[in-house]
Amino acid sequence: QFEHREVTKRYHAVTNGIHKLDSISVYLPILPLKNGTAVKIDRAEGKVAETIFNTLQVYRGYTLVECIPITGRMHQIRIHLSCLKAPIVCDPQYGGEQIYLSSLKRKFNLKKETEEQPLIQRVALHAHSLSFALMDGEPVRVEAPYPKDFEVLVKQLNKFGM
Numbered sequence: 071q072f073e074h075r076e077v078t079k080r081y082h083a084v085t086n087g088i089h090k091l092d093s094i095s096v097y098l099p100i101l102p103l104k105n106g107t108a109v110k111i112d113r114a115e116g117k118v119a120e121t122i123f124n125t126l127q128v129y130r131g132y133t134l135v136e137c138i139p140i141t142g143r144m145h146q147i148r149i150h151l152s153c154l155k156a157p158i159v160c161d162p163q164y165g166g167e168q169i170y171l172s173s174l175k176r177k178f179n180l181k182k183e184t185e186e187q188p189l190i191q192r193v194a195l196h197a198h199s200l201s202f203a204l205m206d207g208e209p210v211r212v213e214a215p216y217p218k219d220f221e222v223l224v225k226q227l228n229k230f231g232m
Contacts, residue, residue, distance in 0.1 A: 071202050071203065075140065075141075076202065076203070077200060077201065077202045078138065078199075078200070078201040078202075079138065079139055079142075079197070079199075079200055080136055080137070080138055080198045080199045080200075080201075081136070081137040081138075081139070081147055081195055081196060081197055081198055082126065082134060082135070082136060082137070082195075082196045082198045082216075082220075083134075083135050083137055083147065083151060083158045083159075083194060083195045083196070084132055084133070084134055084135075084158065084159045084169070084190075084194040084220075084223060084224070084227070085132065085133045085134075085135055085151055085156040085157060085158055085159065085166070085194075086131070086132065086156070086157050086158075086159055086165075086166055086167050086169075087131065087132070087133065087155065087156055088128055088129075088131065088132075088133055089125060089128075089133045089135065089154065089155075089156045090125055090128070091123040091124055091125045091133075091135060091154070091156075092124060092125065093122060093123075093124060094122065094123045094124075094154070095120060095121070095122050095123075096120065096121050096122075096123070096150040096153060096154065097118075097119075097120045098111045098113075098116075098119060098149075098150060098153060099111065099112060099113055099115075099116025099117055099118055099119060100112070100116045100117055100119040100143045100144070100145070100146060100149060101115050101116040101117070102144060107163075108145065108163055109143070109144055109145045109146075109149055110149070111149065111153065117141075117143060118141060119139075119141045119143045119146050119150070120139075120140040120141055121137055121138065121139045121140065121141075121146055121147055121150040122137075122138040122140065123135055123136065123137055123138075123150075123151070123154070123156075124136040124138075127227075127228075129174075129227045129228075129231030129232060130174070130231045130232070131173065131231070132159065132169065132227055132231060133156065134224065134227070135151070135156065136198075137150075137151070137195075145163075145164070147195060148161055148163070148164045148193065148195070149164055151164070152164035152165050152166075158193050158194050158195055159190065159193075159194040159223075160188060160190050160191070160192060160193055160194050161193040161194070161195075166193070166194075168188040169188060169189050169190065169194075169223065170186050170187075170188055170189065171186070171189055171226060171230070172186055174226060174227065174229075174230035174231045175226075175230045176230075189222065189223045189226055190219050190220065190222075190223045191219065192219070194220065194223060196214070196216055196217065196220050197214060198213060198214060199211055199212060199213040199214065200212045
């Protein structure tokens with residue numbers, strides 16, 4: 071089913087900026103860079119890559135997005151969102167900026183002599199679910215709950231980012 075692209079993978083990402091994405095399909099070819107740690111869009115030599123995006127929730131300055139990769143290229147979701155001018159939070163490689171509680175919470179006070187830490191210390195992308203069929207054709211959907219850091223980020227956005 072993976073080989074024949076019959077498995078549906080759904081990811082959730084928090085992006086910088088406000089984006090209204092309603093079944094937006096990005097179909098841009100991806101080429102890995104020589105260093106092996108990044109990719110670029112290359113219409114001549116890149117391999118076919120497609121991702122579908124849907125807005126789940128819009129916040130003040132941020133958006134929670136559902137990402138459905140049709141192909142499975144390295145960094146595909148990250149670079150396709152970047153092409154939509156919607157880079158993932160805390161993803162400097164593709165233009166994403168860090169997110170701080172002070173940018174969400176109106177009367178935010180930081181204790182003296184302390185430096186504010188970002189709400190999440192990694193790319194704000196989560197593999198949310200897999201859908202496939204059993205041998206008898208029965209559909210199955212397996213969901214992974216948000217890891218603690220991602221859950222805290224979304225909770226703070228729901229609390230202060232509306």
